[in-house]
Amino acid sequence: MTDPIQKNALTASIADGVLRLKGDFTVWTLHDLPAGADETSGIDLSEVYHLDTAGAWYLLGRESAGARIEGLSGGQAGFVDMVRNARPEPDPEAPALKSWRALLERTGRRVVEALGYARELAEYQGRFLAAVGRAIRHPRDFRFTSLVYHCQETGMRAVPIVALMSFLIGVVLAFQGSMQLQRFGAEIFVIDLIAVSVLRELGILLTAIIVAGRTASALTASIGSMKMNEEVDAMRTLGLDPDMVLILPRVLALIITLPILGLISNLFGLFGGALMSWIELGISPSMFKYRLLADISVDHVIVGLSKAPVFAMIIGVIGCHAGMKVGKDAESLGAQTSTAVVAAIFAVIVADALFSIFFAEIGL
Structure with a gap:
């Protein structure tokens, strides 16, 4: 049964490399074009009665490929020009930058992105302090049960x-240190090596790295899944503050437990060295x-454990920020979880380096 919109069928023939059309050239008759129609060098439309946008698009495509368009009436030619003018033009490609300019551009974009990320982290830290x-x-308003659970x-x-x-x-420290110190007959100083390394740097740093990998991903996954299921929006609808319900107990639990984990790490590190x-x-x-008691100052313990609350704040804020940035799909959750772990570990190492410089400058 012929569609009621189609008034005249399309008859097409190819002769001398020219496609000759007769009838209506519309969206309803495009499928009547013969095989090889796209390879002709010209199109004769002198016997075409009706032409719509689909036919005009086809003609413009053939014209851009080098085919000649002949036989259009004045109205049809004006219609084709109108469709041509309405075609979206792609944005011109930006000129390729030279190698050094491209490098500067990429560096500038990365710096701007890093500053924006730091600003967002500062915002979440402020939200945590406001919740405190x-x-x-x-x-x-404080949920003590949630705090105990997260601890x-x-x-x-x-x-x-x-x-x-x-x-x-x-x-490892004791074994490697003993191998080196035995050459100088200074084996007894392996105790100092173990104590200073574990109490001042490695104990709390490696603990923070483990917690960053373990807890930052867990924070992102738990908050991100709630964000995907629109539970965070539901909290706001019920008048609950997500900062009080989600961010405060998680970050505060880290601040409480990381110094304890650091102390446990110090004890077991010394035990392994001994x-x-x-x-x-x-x-x-x-x-x-x-x-250990005679030669190692308690200042090393203070220096090491004083870093723990700062590391905990960094890990908690980064994990909560990544969780709140999760979108509606599982791919976003995975990407934000990976980003949170990498960013937390990197930030902890940078903070430890800054702490080392600071304590060295003040002579502690």
Whole structure:
């Protein structure tokens, strides 16, 4: 059955490399074009009665390919010109930059993106501090049960991996240190090496890196899944502040538990170092303890543990920020989780370097 819009069928023939059309050349008759129609050098439309936008688009495409368009009436030619003028023109490609200019452009874009990211992190840190102030003014708004739960998740569940890692680090330090110090007959100084390295730097730094990889991803995944399911929007609809419900207990739990994990890391690091010193060098545990208490200042412990709250703040803010940036799809959740882990570990290492410079400058 012929469509009622189609008044005249299309008859097409090819002769001498020219496509001759007769009838209506519309969207309803485009499929009647014969095979090889797109390879002709010209199109004769002197017997075409009706022409619509679909036919005009086809003609313009053939014209751009080099085919001659002949036989159009005045009205049809004006219609084709109108369609030609209405065609969207692609934006001109930007001229290729020279190598040094392209490098400067990429560097500038990365700097601007980094500054924007830092501004967003500062915003979330401010939101956390504002939530702390609100919890102090209105204790009933603070969710203590949520805090205890997150302390267990970020603290107690991380104890086994932190303890094992620190023990092995102590063992490695003692073994490698003993191999080097034995050449100079200074084996006893391996105790100083282990104590200063673990208490001042490695204990809290490696603990923070483990927590960053473990907890930053968990924060992003938990908040991000709620964002995907529109639970955060539902909280706002119910009059609940996401900063009080989601950000405050998670970051505060990290600030509480990371110093404790750092202390556990120090103890197991020293234990591993003492055990390897006993096995490798014959330094008895009593001698290790005496040398540790006599020669190692408590300042090293203070320096190490003073970094913990700052590291915890960095990890918590980055994880919560990434969770709140998750979109509506699972791909966004995976990308933000990966970004949060990398950013948290990088930020912790940078902060530790700044702490080292600061304590060196003040002589501590």
